[in-house]
Amino acid sequence: MRSLFGSDRARRRRLQLRGRGNEMTKSFFIDGGHLTMQFSRHCCACIVALAFVHHAPAVTTSWISNVGGSFTDPLKWTNGVPQFNDTAVFNRNLNIQYNVTFPGRQALDPPIVYAMKQLRIGTSTVSFADSTNFGLLADNSLAVINPSGNQADRGIIVGDAAGQVAVLNTILKSFLAAAATIGDVAGSVGTVNVNGGVFSMAGSEFGDSIIIGNDGAGSRAVVAGDLRDRVVIHRRSTHKEKGKMT
Secondary structure (H helix, E strand, O other): OOOOOOHHHHOEEEEEEEOOOOOOEEEEEEEOOEEEEOOOOOOOOOOOOOOOOOOOOOOEEEEOOOOOEEOOOHHHEOOOOOOOOOEEEEOOOOOOEEEEEEEOEOOOOOOEEEEEOEEEEOOEEEEEEEEOHHHOEOOOEEEEOOOOOOHHHOOEEEOOOOOOEEEEEEOOOEEEEOOEEEOOOOOOEEEEEEOOOEEEEOOEOOEOOEEEOOOOEEEEEEOOOEEEOOOEEEOOEEEEEOOEEO
């Protein structure tokens, strides 16, 4: 089992993320599974071209707790806390609800970007939230850094197998990715509820950023917060949007 705090923590690499709109380029430093921002402002939309000189082999690691907990707890994962080139899977295969919290930062520390290559949500309802325990500041980001817009290789898939009923709720202050599919495979049902914060899909010049109901059934509800996406394709889908759409 790998830990987030393993040998890779000593290896710091540089990554460029290009924001959509003002095309501003920002620099980050990869430190194990986290990226530390060198700027006080978040990029509103991710993504890009990634180039790494050296990295640990990518793994798929699955959440194994039915009662929730901290994203950074290695005992909650089959293969350790996801690092920037890993796939994180939340699939308890049960009709249960649980919360996953992302620890904030100390007041004098730079913001942290919790990074993974891909995110897969299966049967269960998982809710992502910032944690401000012990006086920490909720000033970080979750970034799914796979830049692909291809249907089979998207950064986020909610409902990626037949029979799954997958629900993702988020109130994260900043949740960034290039592309997502909600209800991907025939016989799957996927739902994303943006209940607060920013859910930002950058997309690409040649593809859509969110597919709602691909071969499965999909729905998206923006109850509050801010959803930013490039192109949304509604196939077999329902959606209810009350929040800010940009």
